[in-house]
Amino acid sequence: MWSRPRTMIDRSTAIGRTARGFATLLLAAAVAVSASVNAFAQGVPVVRDAEIEALVRDYARPIFKAAGLANDGIDIVLVNDQSFNAFVTGRRLFINTGALVTAETPNEIIGVIAHEAGHIAGGHQQKLRDQLDRAKTMAIIATLLGAGAMVAGATTKSRGLAGAGMGVAAGGGEMAQRSILAYQRGEEITADRSAITYLNATGQSGMGMLKTFARFQSALSLSGTQLDPYRISHPMPQERIANLEVLVKASPYANQVDPPALQQRHDMMRIKIAAYMQGQAAVARLMRKNPTSLASRYGDAQQTYLYGNPGAALTKTAALIKEQPKNPYFQELRGDILMKVNKPKDAADAYAKAVSLDPARSGLLMVSLGQALMAVGTPDSIKKAVTQLNNGIGRDKENAEAYRYLAQAYGELGQIPAADLATAEGHFYSADYKNAKIFAMRAQQKLKRGEPGWLRAQDIINYTPSNKLK
Numbered sequence: 001m002w003s004r005p006r007t008m009i010d011r012s013t014a015i016g017r018t019a020r021g022f023a024t025l026l027l028a029a030a031v032a033v034s035a036s037v038n039a040f041a042q043g044v045p046v047v048r049d050a051e052i053e054a055l056v057r058d059y060a061r062p063i064f065k066a067a068g069l070a071n072d073g074i075d076i077v078l079v080n081d082q083s084f085n086a087f088v089t090g091r092r093l094f095i096n097t098g099a100l101v102t103a104e105t106p107n108e109i110i111g112v113i114a115h116e117a118g119h120i121a122g123g124h125q126q127k128l129r130d131q132l133d134r135a136k137t138m139a140i141i142a143t144l145l146g147a148g149a150m151v152a153g154a155t156t157k158s159r160g161l162a163g164a165g166m167g168v169a170a171g172g173g174e175m176a177q178r179s180i181l182a183y184q185r186g187e188e189i190t191a192d193r194s195a196i197t198y199l200n201a202t203g204q205s206g207m208g209m210l211k212t213f214a215r216f217q218s219a220l221s222l223s224g225t226q227l228d229p230y231r232i233s234h235p236m237p238q239e240r241i242a243n244l245e246v247l248v249k250a251s252p253y254a255n256q257v258d259p260p261a262l263q264q265r266h267d268m269m270r271i272k273i274a275a276y277m278q279g280q281a282a283v284a285r286l287m288r289k290n291p292t293s294l295a296s297r298y299g300d301a302q303q304t305y306l307y308g309n310p311g312a313a314l315t316k317t318a319a320l321i322k323e324q325p326k327n328p329y330f331q332e333l334r335g336d337i338l339m340k341v342n343k344p345k346d347a348a349d350a351y352a353k354a355v356s357l358d359p360a361r362s363g364l365l366m367v368s369l370g371q372a373l374m375a376v377g378t379p380d381s382i383k384k385a386v387t388q389l390n391n392g393i394g395r396d397k398e399n400a401e402a403y404r405y406l407a408q409a410y411g412e413l414g415q416i417p418a419a420d421l422a423t424a425e426g427h428f429y430s431a432d433y434k435n436a437k438i439f440a441m442r443a444q445q446k447l448k449r450g451e452p453g454w455l456r457a458q459d460i461i462n463y464t465p466s467n468k469l470k
């Protein structure tokens with residue numbers, strides 16, 4: 001088993017607790033509810049990782065732009081699930097780590113994003129999408145995974161849902177059709193055509209999309225013991241694949257391959273997911289093709305860190321940094337290792353480098369820096385930690401964990417109203433509204449009426465979660 005690593009943060013516990021209520025209500029409105037609703041809504045596994053989020057955002061940005069969708073501020077939500085799934089709402093892209101680790105090239109993921117963007121631009125199921133888009137992130141994930149889990153329960157063995165999911169899956173096609181993400185065949189063809197338009201506009205090939213969909217098509221013809229939610233929501237009859245193939249091959253960019261630098265980032269992402277989420281055998285499998293590639297050595301360094309040899313991991317990471325001195329995530333890994341061996345000052349230096357090198361300005365790296373500065377523990381470093389944590393939250397407003405560290409930092413500085421407000425925010429973004437209100441009221445007692453903190457506390461006190469789809 002892997003220890004709790006810092007780099008990839010699994011939020012399953014926090015979200016699981018909150019997801020239950022939301023999922024029940026949203027699904028009740030959207031699909032026929034089965035007894036398994038509460039079971040599968042527990043432990044929705046969201047993962048945070050600066051490197052992967054930045055990469056997927058880089059995949060999505062040009063496509064979203066070509067599709068005329070929001071071209072900045074794309075939220076990436078990584079779902080730690082080994083099945084294949086991807087889904088776009090107006091400003092959020094949900095993608096399973098299983099999809100990312102399966103795809104051998106960036107182009108395969110970019111193709112899937114292009115197809116999903118086609119659904120949005122086509123206004124398919126727009127009403128539902130609007131509603132999902134307005135809902136809070138956690139509620140959406142719970143709903144989507146819930147819909148998937150009903151038909152794909154067989155793949156989620158580790159969460160003890162296999163039984164429930166299987167039972168529903170046996171009920172068959174009807175449930176799949178009712179899945180909130182199930183599209184009509186006509187919409188699939190429209191989305192495919194739109195996807196090709198976006199890929200052409202960005203000078204990219206449709207081969208990856210074709211490869212992915214063809215894989216689903218052939219897999220579907222097998223007995224179907226491994227049902228991916230994406231396959232269920234996207235009908236892939238033979239004629240659709242045949243039509244798509246004609247479009248893809250007619251494109252002047254049909255044989256365009258991903259830029260080598262992007263492929264390298266993709267390879268590094270895959271091996272990272274393998275190291276943190278799948279274990280040593282999966283890493284070994286990915287390394288086998290090219291054991292000396294940068295991605296392989298990255299995977300090796302991560303594995304060495306995760307499986308308990310920080311000293312050797314530091315040496316391996318130093319070699320990576322030497323090769324790509326401007327890679328922020330090598331610095332992040334160095335920071336993680338240094339935190340593990342209780343050298344917070346050195347870790348803070350590494351994270352500070354990561355922050356300064358990060359073109360995506362991820363809030364996660366800022367929060368890591370803030371944590372390291374807190375661990376240093378001098379009054380001066382705690383003040384700096386407050387600044388970094390607030391910077392991180394500024395980039396990433398829903399990061400509940402960051403508020404908890406911020407509360408601790410304010411507490412250590414004796415700024416109690418600010419600590420109470422940060423605690424309230426932490427509970428709020430974990431959807432623990434009861435405790436959020438308790439701490440918001442505590443904060444208000446010590447704040448001046450009408451000042452920004454007081455007003456924010458009032459917002460939390462007044463908040464009522466809206467559970468309705470209509």
Ligand SMILES: [Zn+2]
Binds near residue numbers: 115
């Ligand atoms: Zn589709």
